[in-house]
Amino acid sequence: MTTRSTPDTSRRSERSRKAILQAARDLVAETGYAKLTIEAIAARAKVGKQTIYRWWPSKGAVLLDSVLALSQADQDQDITLPDTGDIETDLKALMRATAAEFAAPAFAAPLRALTIEITADPRLADDYHKRVAAPMEEAKKQRLRSAQRAGQLAADADLDLILDMLYAPLAQHWMLHSGPLASDYTDRLVDAVLRAFSPRT
Amino acid sequence: MTTRSTPDTSRRSERSRKAILQAARDLVAETGYAKLTIEAIAARAKVGKQTIYRWWPSKGAVLLDSVLALSQADQDQDITLPDTGDIETDLKALMRATAAEFAAPAFAAPLRALTIEITADPRLADDYHKRVAAPMEEAKKQRLRSAQRAGQLAADADLDLILDMLYAPLAQHWMLHSGPLASDYTDRLVDAVLRAFSPRT
Amino acid sequence: MTTRSTPDTSRRSERSRKAILQAARDLVAETGYAKLTIEAIAARAKVGKQTIYRWWPSKGAVLLDSVLALSQADQDQDITLPDTGDIETDLKALMRATAAEFAAPAFAAPLRALTIEITADPRLADDYHKRVAAPMEEAKKQRLRSAQRAGQLAADADLDLILDMLYAPLAQHWMLHSGPLASDYTDRLVDAVLRAFSPRT
C-alpha cells in the first residue's frame, strides 16, 4: 500500500528505470557534475525525457536513486557491520572503507553530485536521510551499542554525537577538498572519539 | 603589488563592485540559490554582464567575495578570538556564535550558495580555504595554543583535528539539514572534544 | 464490400467513431485549430489514442470524416439543388447559403482546419475532392446544364470554369480573410459570371 504522488507504478518499464540510473552514474563519473543534465541522461539511457520527468521530481531525485541502487547492489535487507569484539578495530576499518569509497570515482562522483543537490534542496535532504543515511546510521549505532555492552564505550555515551564526530570531519574533507582522507587521519579521528567516550575509570 | 590575471584594477568602478556583491547576497537571500544567475545579479546591480565576467571567473568567485565582504565588514587585519582564560567557555561561545550565523538568512544563504559552488569546483575550494577558512582557523588555533599553555589541553593535541571535530559536525548539520544547530548540541560537542584532548593526569 | 487497408471493420465501435468525429468538430470550434491534437480528440471523446490511429491515417482524415458527417447529417443519397427555372436566382441563393456556412463557426471551423490539412497533404486533397467536392460539383453542374437547356447559359459554356469562377473568389475571401462574404459580393459575382457565359445574341 504505497502512497506515491507518481503515476501507476505497475506499468513502469524496469528496463528504462535501470538504464536511467546507470546513465546518471556513468555520466557524472565520466564527464562531471557540470555536464550531468536531464537531456544527457535521457540520451545516454536511450529514453525519452518525459520518462525521467514522469517518475522523478528532479535531477537530484534521480541521483538519490542512483546512489541507492549502487549501495544496495546486492542486499535489500538491513545492513550489518562487522563486529570483531574490538570497537577500535572495527571503527578504524569502517572509516578506512568510507575513505576508500570517497576516493573511488565510480562511487564518489554520483555521491558528490547528490550532496550538491541535497545542499540546495531540503526536500531531497529529507529523502536522503530517510533512505540512505538513516539505515547506515542505524547499523553503526548497533555496533556502538554492542561496544557499550562490552564496556568499551561509556554507557551514557551519545551515539548520534559519536557518529557525527566520526563521519562529519571525513565527509567535510572530501566534499570541500579541505584535508586528507588517509587512514592515518581516520585512525586518529577514531582514537580521539574513543578517548572522549570511553567508560570512566 | 598583486599579480592578478585580470585587467587594470585602477580603472575599476568601486560602485559597480559593491553593487554586484550586494546584489548577489540580496538575491540569494531573497530568492534562493536556484535563481542566483549572473544575469539576475547584473540586472539587480544595474550593471552590464561583462562587468561581472571581467572581474570574476565564475559565479562562485562572486559569492566568495560576497561572503568575504560580509565577514570582514569592518576589519582588514587579523582576527582575534576572545580569551577569558577558560577554553571551555570560549569554545562554547564560539560554537554558539557560529550556529547563530548558520541560522541567520542574510549570512547563511550566501554561505550555503558558496558551499555548493565550492563542492563542485576544486579551484574555488582552494581560494575559499586561503581567503576565508585559513585566517579563521589560524585565529582558532591561537586560542587553542593559549589553552595548551594554560594546561587546559594536552601539549601534543592535534589542533587541526580538534577544529575538524568541532566545526565539521555543526557545518554538516547545517548544510545537509541533518541535525540540530542548538546550543545544547554545540555544548555537548565542545565537552566531548575537550574530554578527548584534555591533558593526561 | 470495401477494400480498405484498415482492420476488420465489423468489430468497429460505432460509439467511438461518432464520439471521435464529434470531439474533433467541437474542439476545433471551441479552441481553434492550434489546439486540435490527436491527444485532445482522444481525451474529449473518452477514447484511446490507438482507436484513432487504427481507423484514420492522419488528423486530416479525421477532419474529413468530421466535415463529411456534418454535411451529410441526413442524406446519404445524391445532392440535388433547387431549380426555380431562373439560374440567376438559384445561383445567388446558393452562393448566399455558402457564404452563410462560411460564417457559421460550427461548420466553418472544422472546414477551415480541414482546408489547412489539405493544403499540406496532397493525398488528403484527393480524398477531399472525391468524397466532398466532387458530389457537390456534380449537383451544381446539373443545375447549370438545366440552365443551358433553358437557354440561360451558352451551350458551349465551360461548366467547370464557371464553378471555379463562382466558388474560388468566395472561398479565398473566407480562407485568407481577404475580403467580404456578404450577399452583395456574391450577387455581383454571380452577375459577372452569368454575363461571361450568357448565350450569344
Next chain:
Amino acid sequence: MTTRSTPDTSRRSERSRKAILQAARDLVAETGYAKLTIEAIAARAKVGKQTIYRWWPSKGAVLLDSVLALSQADQDQDITLPDTGDIETDLKALMRATAAEFAAPAFAAPLRALTIEITADPRLADDYHKRVAAPMEEAKKQRLRSAQRAGQLAADADLDLILDMLYAPLAQHWMLHSGPLASDYTDRLVDAVLRAFSPRT
C-alpha cells in the same frame, strides 16, 4: 518612424536576418512544410533560436519575410506591370507567369507554407495583405485602369472583383491541388473575365 513591438532594430545582425530567411526558404523547398521547424531553421542558419524569437512572433512571420525577400529580390519601389496596349495579351501573360511561379518549387514551397500559416492566423493574414498582396493588387489595378481608359474594359467595372475572379480560381487549383495550372486554363479564365467586363456595345 516605425512603431514595432520588437527590440531596438539598430543592433540587429543583418547576417543573421538574411541567413534565417534563406534557411526557411531552403528548408521548406527541400524537406517540405512538415519539417519546417524553428529549430531546423535556427540550426540551418547557424543561429540561436532566441534570435528568431526575438525578431519574429511566429514561424509564419518568418515565412512572410522570406517570401517578401524573394519577391522583392531587386526592387524596393512600386511594382509596374507590362502594358502592351492590349489588356488581353497582358493579362494572359501575367496569369501564365503566376502559374509558372506556382509550379516552381523554390517559390511555391515557401508561399504554400505561408498560405497555410495565414489560413490559421488572422493577424498574419492582415500582414500578408498589407505587405504582399496589396502592392501587387495595386499594380494590377493600374493596368486595369489603363485598359478602362483605352476602352477595353467597362468604365464602371469592379476592378477588385475582376482581380478576384482572375486570381482566386488559379490560386485555388494550386493550393488544393484541385485543377490545372496550364496556360490553356488561364487563357480561358482571362477570356471569360474580359467577356464579363467588356464595355457594353
Next chain:
DNA sequence: AGCTAATCGAGACGGTACGTCTAGTCTTGCG
C-alpha cells in the same frame, strides 16, 4: 585642458538545457 584608451551599462549573439507538449507505437487488462 584635452586626448585616449579602458571600463561602463546595455543587450544581441550562438548555444545549451530546461520542463512541457504532442506524435505515433507499444503494452496491459477488461469485456
Next chain:
DNA sequence: CGCAAGACTAGACGTACCGTCTCGATTAGCT
C-alpha cells in the same frame, strides 16, 4: 480482438541563462 488507458521513444516547443561580442557614453590618467 477491439477497446480505454496510458507508458514508451522521439523530438519541437518557447524560455532562461550561459559566456562572448559589439555598441556608444562615461571616465579615468597621461600628455
